[in-house]
Amino acid sequence: MFGTYMDITERKQAQLQLIESERAQRRLYEATPAMLYSINRSGRLLSVSNLFAQTLGYSREEMLGQKPTAFMTPSSAQFAQDTVFPHFLQSGSIRDVPYQLLRRNGEVMDVLVSAELERDAQGAPVRSLSCVTDVSQIKAHQAELDRVANFDALTNLPNRRLLSDRLKQSLLRSDRTGQTTAICFLDLDGFKAINDQFGHSVGDLVLVGVAQHLGTVLRADDTLARLGGDEFVLLLSEIHSTSECTQILERVLETTRLPIQAEDQQISLSASIGVSLYPSDRADPDILLRHADMAMYQAKQAGKNRYQLFDTEMDRAAQSNRAFLDEMEAALQSREFVLFYQPQVDLQSGEVLGAEALIRWQHPTRGLLPPGAFLACLNGSHLEAPLGEWVMETALTQLRNWQALGLHTRVSVNISANHLLRADFCERLAQTLARYPDVAASRLELEVLETAAIGEMRQAVDILHNCMELGVRFALDDFGTGYSSLTYLRQLPVHTLKIDQSFVRDMLVDPDDRGIVRGIIELAKAFDRQIVAEGVETMAHAVALRQLGCHHVQGYGIARPMPAAQFPDWCAEWLRSGAWAQG
Structure with a gap:
């Protein structure tokens, strides 16, 4: 085998x-x-x-x-x-x-x-x-850390850090394609008042609602981010023309105005938007955001509920304004500001009722500057409140000095809207008054522009009531130039209405202005308010006002604003002259 x-x-x-x-x-x-x-x-x-x-x-x-x-x-x-x-x-x-x-x-x-x-x-x-x-x-855990680092906790929108990265990517894409990127800085109008009136829980719900509404108008490659507070940024990519950008912005404004249900409140508000366009504005990301922010403030100043495109002329003006504010801040520290006083008198008795304190700048090279040469730059700036407090402090000091001379009078000072509506205004006013216990608080009158008081009605009413409990008086300045209704006038706790000088100046030749002046006088009587006419340039104006029933006046026809040292002598001479009785 x-x-x-x-x-x-x-x-x-x-x-x-x-x-x-x-x-x-x-x-x-x-x-x-x-x-x-x-x-x-x-x-x-x-x-x-x-x-x-x-x-x-x-x-x-x-x-x-x-x-x-x-x-x-x-x-x-x-x-x-x-x-x-x-x-x-x-x-x-x-x-x-x-x-x-x-x-x-x-x-x-x-x-x-x-x-x-x-x-x-x-x-x-x-x-x-x-x-x-x-x-x-x-x-x-890594995803949560990434979310915390890159997204807003309240709205779940990209935060500033993620926005910075997306902005850089969007600008690189614009460089490759030649298309425009629009950087839009959006700030809600009147959001602080919502927080103050309804509380932060409602305010947070409003912010979430705004974010959700805005998300509905964004395109796939656009970005909506929240920087904090009521500030949002929209990045609009691949914009082919300015008209396309403005169409999107109109939709954004319309969407922002949609009502939001927050707890048991239905809230409606608007937004102001500033826009910088890349590569027309060929700047780095931080500068582009700053330019959009500047344009947004221009939109606010122009009346809110609108958008404003950034331009280089605006930038030059803003830089000039910042430099001027720096100069004013230094002037405040150097005590270059002074107060002049314009008398207010009673045409019946001849009594000097008081004086309005009017600021001047004793500039070291330009001489004595009137308020029109510098006050406009203060609007919305960090100096607005400090300068307003300096005016009140200086006026109270002057009242005390005049009292020591035997002159007991009243001084009115102008308060800006932004200063008045600060949360700590009443508290700081109380602290200022406490430093002058020998001066009656009723001798200080605060003048508020009609448009300022009514623009934030509920908040203004609360602040005015709290301040009046301290003893100070309030006057509604430039009355007739705003948009008062009888309801508003009844709600505002003011003692005095001041007829705007634009009506008084032409009342002798313009029947319409004379009719407006007569109407304001009758309105003041109906609401038991005192009335003061500004802009009395001649004694003929004084006579006409007296015939209409307005006896409290001020203006160049009575006296020009004067340094504090001249005021006591002027008062004595006014009473000796009997000028009020002429005509």
Whole structure:
């Protein structure tokens, strides 16, 4: 009998060792607290640890024989098939490869996988052993840190940090495409009053509502960010023309005006928007934002509820204004400002009722400057309140000095709207009055522009009432130039109405102005308010006003504003002259 014999002892031993190894591996996988799996030479799951199967929501039997990619998200499966597996077969090892696995319930689990490849004596792959680390909580924590770092907590909009990155990307895209990027700085009109009236919880709901409304008008590549408070920034990308930009801005303004339900309040408000256009304004991102901010303030000053495009002339004017404000701040520190006083008199009795304090700037090179040469620059600036407080302090000091001379009179000072509506105005006024206990608070009268008092009616009424409890008086200045209604006039706690000089000046030749003056006088009587006519330039004006029933006047026909030192002598001369009785 003939045949060929082959010794297969080693092969059988190897097979038996492999079988025994697989059995030991299965026992290990059943008992181990780690997430492990192994893959056979066919690329299918050979063993799976209990913990790994339980974590994914399957039994071990359901997973065995499946390809690992069956439990991955589509993107991870593609990544494994195209990139990881070929590298693994070549190198024999991988470390901390990120995958996303799918649990049975559809939840995504972020993991890191490390694996070693086992080869036979000929170098052919036999199986692999993989270890899985769940990093879902770490990824979630990283995502939360990213959200906190890059998104506003209240509105979930991008914050300043993320806005900066997106702005840089948008400008780079504009450089590539030649299209315009519009940087729009949006500030809500009257939001502070909403917070003051209804509380911050309502204010927060309004901000969330505004963010949601604005999101409806944005295009896919646009960005809406919140910088803080009631300030938002819109980045409008790929703008083909200025007209396209303005059309979007009109929609933004219209959307901002939509009512918002906040708790049991329905709130309506508007916005002012400043816009810088890149690359027409070829500046860096920070400067572009600053330019948009400057344009927004121009929109505020122009009446709010509108947008304003930035231009270089505006920038030059703003820089000049800032320099002038710096000069004024230095002048305040150097005591270059002085007060002149214009008398107010009673045409019936001749009594000097008091004086209006009018600021002047004793400029070291330009001489004595009238208020028209510098006050306009103060509007909305950081100097507005300090200068207003200086005026009140100086007026009270002068009242005390005149009292020491035996002259007991009243001084009225002008208060700007922004200064009056500050949250600490009444408190600081009380502190100022407390420094002059020998001067009756009633001798200080605060003049408020009609438009200022009515523009923020509810807040103004509260502040005026609180200040009147301190003893000071209030006058409504330039009455007739604003938009008072009888309802507003009844609500405002003021003692005096001052007829604007524009009506008084022409009343002798213009019947309409004379009619307006007569109407204001009758209105003051009906509401039991005192009346003072400004702009009395001649004694003929004084006579006409007296005939209409207005006896309290001031103007160049009575006296020009004068230094404080001249006021006592003028008062004495006025009474001696009997000029009020002429005509």
